[in-house]
Amino acid sequence: MEKRAIPDMLLYDCRDYWIKVDREVVIGLTDHGQGHIGDIIYLEISPAGTVVRQGGRCGSIESGKWVGNILAPVSGMIVETNREAEADPRRVNTDPFGSGWLYRMAPTDRKEIDDLMDFSAYRAWVNERGRLEEQDGQGS
Numbered sequence: 001m002e003k004r005a006i007p008d009m010l011l012y013d014c015r016d017y018w019i020k021v022d023r024e025v026v027i028g029l030t031d032h033g034q035g036h037i038g039d040i041i042y043l044e045i046s047p048a049g050t051v052v053r054q055g056g057r058c059g060s061i062e063s064g065k066w067v068g069n070i071l072a073p074v075s076g077m078i079v080e081t082n083r084e085a086e087a088d089p090r091r092v093n094t095d096p097f098g099s100g101w102l103y104r105m106a107p108t109d110r111k112e113i114d115d116l117m118d119f120s121a122y123r124a125w126v127n128e129r130g131r132l133e134e135q136d137g138q139g140s
Contacts, residue, residue, distance in 0.1 A: 006119050006123050010119065011118060012116060012118075015071055016029060017033070018030050024104050024106050025076070025107050027073060028097065028102050030122075039063055039064055040061060040062070043062075043092065043102075045081040050077065051078075054075045057071060058071065074112040074113055081104075082102055
């Protein structure tokens with residue numbers, strides 16, 4: 001399994017999003033997540049002012065092999081989207097923790113943030129998921 005970056009100053013959810021917490025939160029797709037999706041060719045994020053609940057759809061993402069929804073790791077209102085990443089979705093692949101961030105949000109339930117994983121829990125979760133995928137691949 002390929003080793004991917006997992007910065008220690010961020011929080012993570014089980015859908016491969018990273019969350020940088022300050023007064024607002026910045027949300028992006030993890031290195032593991034973008035690697036799993038593949039080369040991203042299309043990205044659309046709900047506009048600023050959109051209110052979403054944790055797990056709710058707030059955009060869409062497409063690669064050559066996959067199409068899916070962007071889901072909110074916490075509830076809140078989107079206050080800014082990364083227009084540069086929407087115009088050049090490959091930024092999510094090439095710099096997922098930098099210029100490839102997805103959106104900034106004002107969280108409405110800070111308790112949801114407490115339920116997110118720190119980097120060591122996320123790393124363990126990614127490793128376990130990889131181990132299970134390898135087992136499934138050998139059983140086919």
